[in-house]
Amino acid sequence: MKLEDLVYQIRKKKSFLCVGLDTDLNKIPKQFLQLEDPIFEFNKAIIEATQKFCVAYKPNIAFYEAYGLKGWLSLEKTINYLNENYPEQFTIADAKRGDIGNTSTRYAKAFFEELEFDSITIAPYMGKDSVEPFLEFKDKHTILLALTSNAGSVDFQTKSFEHQELYKEVLSVSKTYDNAERLMYVVGATKAEFLKQIREIVPNSFLLVPGVGAQGGSLEEVCKYGMTDNVGLLVNSSRGIIYASSGTDFAQAAADKAKELQEQMATFLN
Numbered sequence: 001m002k003l004e005d006l007v008y009q010i011r012k013k014k015s016f017l018c019v020g021l022d023t024d025l026n027k028i029p030k031q032f033l034q035l036e037d038p039i040f041e042f043n044k045a046i047i048e049a050t051q052k053f054c055v056a057y058k059p060n061i062a063f064y065e066a067y068g069l070k071g072w073l074s075l076e077k078t079i080n081y082l083n084e085n086y087p088e089q090f091t092i093a094d095a096k097r098g099d100i101g102n103t104s105t106r107y108a109k110a111f112f113e114e115l116e117f118d119s120i121t122i123a124p125y126m127g128k129d130s131v132e133p134f135l136e137f138k139d140k141h142t143i144l145l146a147l148t149s150n151a152g153s154v155d156f157q158t159k160s161f162e163h164q165e166l167y168k169e170v171l172s173v174s175k176t177y178d179n180a181e182r183l184m185y186v187v188g189a190t191k192a193e194f195l196k197q198i199r200e201i202v203p204n205s206f207l208l209v210p211g212v213g214a215q216g217g218s219l220e221e222v223c224k225y226g227m228t229d230n231v232g233l234l235v236n237s238s239r240g241i242i243y244a245s246s247g248t249d250f251a252q253a254a255a256d257k258a259k260e261l262q263e264q265m266a267t268f269l270n
């Protein structure tokens, strides 16, 4: 998907919500467990309930890999369902990959060509030659982990490296990569106080912001410091939406949560 099409959808729907499909058989309503593919059927129900209120979906690949071949099939059916029925939705494979160049190329082929995701999350640790293979794909987007939402992010990311913190080094060095206009960055909503400094380095890049809802990040703070003229934000909520209820009203509860976030987002869009 072209970035301008994503921005068009955000303005049209007055939403920069990304729904995280972190589907766990221990958490979905029991009635799904009798079906042949409970993960896909649950995802389908969540997509139908929430698609009006969001512009992106982010399956976290770990939740599918955990079920082996069956999980991969559920993932494939989910991305195909989205691409066939809601091609206007931006899709993110939250896979956190990255390896030496020829291996990164295979990851890129797997997620961009075989599964046809619009984007993938990548760990920047192995540097330029591990990231650039993903950036070769036209109209695909590579989302680098910059400052993550978890407590352990302080172990390395906020430690100073030569003259600046490691997460700032990730932002400034990656800007020099070939096809850097295809980069986006992950910044946790729990790290909203860093957004002002982040925007000084990447004033226009899209940021994928997980950590509102279950992790306690503030949407208001994220918008205050992270929003650009082009919006520049995709804010993710996974558990807060998909597990809003574990009862038979799960789809309505997910829709209500997504709508609530969309309505809050609309107040920040002009």
Ligand SMILES: O=c1ccn([C@@H]2O[C@H](COP(=O)(O)O)[C@@H](O)[C@H]2O)c(=O)[nH]1
Pocket: 020, 022, 060, 094, 147, 148, 149, 150, 186, 187, 188, 210, 211, 212, 213, 214, 215, 236, 237, 238, 239, 240
């Ligand atoms: O810094 C990061 C990077 C990725 N994530 C992922 O986003 C979702 C968040 O789920 P919630 O249930 O809304 O907390 C999940 O898939 C994480 O692996 C993140 O949280 N922080």
